[in-house]
Amino acid sequence: MPTYKLIYFNARGYGELARLLFAVAGVPYEDIRVERASWPNEYKAICPFGQMPLLEVDGKILAQSSAIARYLAMEFGMAGKDNWEQARIDMVVDSFGDILQDMRVPYLETDPEKKEALVKQFVGESLPKRLGYLENILKENGGGQGFIVGDSLTWADLGVANSVDYLKLMCPNPFENFPLLAGLVQRVREIPQVAAWIAKRPETAT
Amino acid sequence: MPNYKLVYFPGRGRAEVSRLIFKAAGVPFEDVRINTANGEWPGETKAKCPFGQMPVLFVDDKVLAQSKAIGRYLAREFNLAGKTNWDQARADMILDQFEDIGTEIYKFMFEKDAAKKAELSEKFNSETLPRHLGYLENLLKENNGGTGFFVGDSLTWADLALANAYDHLGGTDAPFANSPLLAGLIKRIRATPSVAEWISTRPQTPF
Numbered sequence: 001m002p003t004y005k006l007i008y009f010n011a012r013g014y015g016e017l018a019r020l021l022f023a024v025a026g027v028p029y030e031d032i033r034v035e036r037a038s039w040p041n042e043y044k045a046i047c048p049f050g051q052m053p054l055l056e057v058d059g060k061i062l063a064q065s066s067a068i069a070r071y072l073a074m075e076f077g078m079a080g081k082d083n084w085e086q087a088r089i090d091m092v093v094d095s096f097g098d099i100l101q102d103m104r105v106p107y108l109e110t111d112p113e114k115k116e117a118l119v120k121q122f123v124g125e126s127l128p129k130r131l132g133y134l135e136n137i138l139k140e141n142g143g144g145q146g147f148i149v150g151d152s153l154t155w156a157d158l159g160v161a162n163s164v165d166y167l168k169l170m171c172p173n174p175f176e177n178f179p180l181l182a183g184l185v186q187r188v189r190e191i192p193q194v195a196a197w198i199a200k201r202p203e204t205a206t
Numbered sequence: 207m208p209n210y211k212l213v214y215f216p217g218r219g220r221a222e223v224s225r226l227i228f229k230a231a232g233v234p235f236e237d238v239r240i241n242t243a244n245g246e247w248p249g250e251t252k253a254k255c256p257f258g259q260m261p262v263l264f265v266d267d268k269v270l271a272q273s274k275a276i277g278r279y280l281a282r283e284f285n286l287a288g289k290t291n292w293d294q295a296r297a298d299m300i301l302d303q304f305e306d307i308g309t310e311i312y313k314f315m316f317e318k319d320a321a322k323k324a325e326l327s328e329k330f331n332s333e334t335l336p337r338h339l340g341y342l343e344n345l346l347k348e349n350n351g352g353t354g355f356f357v358g359d360s361l362t363w364a365d366l367a368l369a370n371a372y373d374h375l376g377g378t379d380a381p382f383a384n385s386p387l388l389a390g391l392i393k394r395i396r397a398t399p400s401v402a403e404w405i406s407t408r409p410q411t412p413f
Binding site: 066074084129 | 270271272274275278291294295299306309338344345
């Protein structure tokens with residue numbers, strides 16, 4: 001078994017999907033957490049693009065959160081059973097990237113009036129639009145009571161479940177009107193390894 | 207061989223890396239370009255798009271959305287994704303970096319305030335882009351000195367993405383003045399017969 005190190009801030013953020021993969025796979029790794037106040041530190045020099053998260057596998061480095069998560073999912077057999085399923089998973093995961101892009105501006109806005117308007121637009125329009133598409137994709141997969149792609153747990157399902165934690169920064173119940181997605185989140189969070197990780201991971205704001 | 211149909215706007219944009227993958231692999235595909243001008247978009251196409259957006263890839267009657275998911279699918283089908291899971295991850299990492307650069311460009315590209323746009327554009331060209339290209343130059347150098355490819359010892363879609371970025375960054379050598387290895391790789395890729403032919407025959411588009 002290779003030696004794994006994940007290096008990120010002491011936050012869920014862009015590192016959490018990798019942590020969930022390690023947890024579900026039951027694979028040990030060093031969960032290195034850097035406090036924001038002490039960044040940049042000695043790790044910055046080894047970051048291919050100057051940013052974390054970083055995955056170190058027997059000393060070899062990988063950057064970019066999606067590339068890291070996909071690599072681990074492939075290694076741990078949670079990436080779909082063929083190239084087509086892998087692509088459909090990538091598609092679902094990338095759509096959350098789009099949601100995060102939409103979320104950036106309202107999240108970072110400091111002027112209270114502007115922020116309120118931007119959050120309202122995100123929560124009322126752009127988020128439900130994107131979640132609606134995902135709800136359909138889930139529904140098209142055998143009715144939506146199982147997984148979002150294929151017939152077993154993949155990192156796409158973990159990505160859906162993980163998204164609730166950051167979407168909650170914008171609204172209290174992001175999947176309120178999307179019962180199939182909400183059901184999937186529930187099922188994923190009840191997986192013993194996931195539940196155990198959520199219970200023991202450090203509590204962080206983001 | 208499956209029937210491939212790539213559907214996008216009349217431009218390079220988020221479809222061109224996939225078109226380059228088809229061309230480099232020598233695999234035929236239907237290059238569908240949908241116009242907003244005459245109502246073709248959204249038209250009937252939007253409803254077929256999993257997220258209401260293009261590009262989409264039809265493989266026989268199955269559909270895929272998200273430009274990088276499409277590109278990676280094609281790259282894997284045509285052995286242009288990297289030979290091992292590790293190499294594929296390294297290529298993915300580079301593709302994600304180009305995505306980040308694109309995100310920086312969009313910040314000022316769609317800015318309506320002229321003064322703010324000029325300020326953001328200046329910051330991009332003088333600080334952001336050189337920093338990102340510096341990282342990519344280092345990465346390339348780490349791969350056996352950087353006179354070959356980004357990943358491993360053969361062409362991957364990461365190299366095609368770089369060759370494509372050349373056009374997005376203005377289509378001149380200027381941005382790469384301080385990145386000789388990147389400039390060299392771009393030149394090699396764009397001179398590859400299948401790529402060169404496509405570049406010279408493809409529709410000339412503003413984006």
